[in-house]
Amino acid sequence: MDADRTAWEQRSVVRVVAPVEPRKLAKVPFVELADGRLQGVVSSGSDIERVYVSSITAGTHALSCSTNNNRPCGALHGYACKHIRMLADEAVLQYGMDRVARYLRVEVAEDGDLIGSLNRLVERTPAAVVFSRFLRHLAYLEVPDSTEPLAELHWFPAMGAVR
Numbered sequence: 001m002d003a004d005r006t007a008w009e010q011r012s013v014v015r016v017v018a019p020v021e022p023r024k025l026a027k028v029p030f031v032e033l034a035d036g037r038l039q040g041v042v043s044s045g046s047d048i049e050r051v052y053v054s055s056i057t058a059g060t061h062a063l064s065c066s067t068n069n070n071r072p073c074g075a076l077h078g079y080a081c082k083h084i085r086m087l088a089d090e091a092v093l094q095y096g097m098d099r100v101a102r103y104l105r106v107e108v109a110e111d112g113d114l115i116g117s118l119n120r121l122v123e124r125t126p127a128a129v130v131f132s133r134f135l136r137h138l139a140y141l142e143v144p145d146s147t148e149p150l151a152e153l154h155w156f157p158a159m160g161a162v163r
């Protein structure tokens with residue numbers, strides 16, 4: 001990990017972290033370990049116009065899920081809704097179980113059930129913060145490939161933020 005971090009510090013461009021396993025981008029278009037949370041955007045199963053912003057806070061393991069319009073997710077009642085489960089599954093594909101568990105500071109039980117190993121605390125995290133990061137992420141996907149540093153990305157140390 002330290003080697004990674006050092007490599008990042010010596011580069012002025014942020015490397016896109018390749019997923020450990022292929023991910024289902026249509027269902028979970030955005031997942032990141034940032035701001036002390038595993039957070040991301042999950043498509044609604046029933047309504048293509050709607051997305052859910054879901055997160056699990058590191059340390060406290062507080063669960064949050066709401067639509068991009070800040071409506072609370074009706075399925076989140078003291079246990080993880082399917083959006084949070086999908087987010088966690090995709091995070092494990094993206095980062096690997098060890099890294100996700102370490103970031104969230106969770107002891108994963110032997111059955112490998114990350115969600116089942118969390119406390120069942122529900123806390124509403126404002127969706128707007130996560131959603132605006134998602135939109136910014138989309139915007140950067142449209143920036144043409146270049147080896148020149150993108151000045152704004154110095155504020156988003158994607159690799160440095162995950163320890």
Ligand SMILES: [Zn+2]
Pocket residue numbers: 052054065066073074075076081082083084
């Ligand atoms: Zn939900």
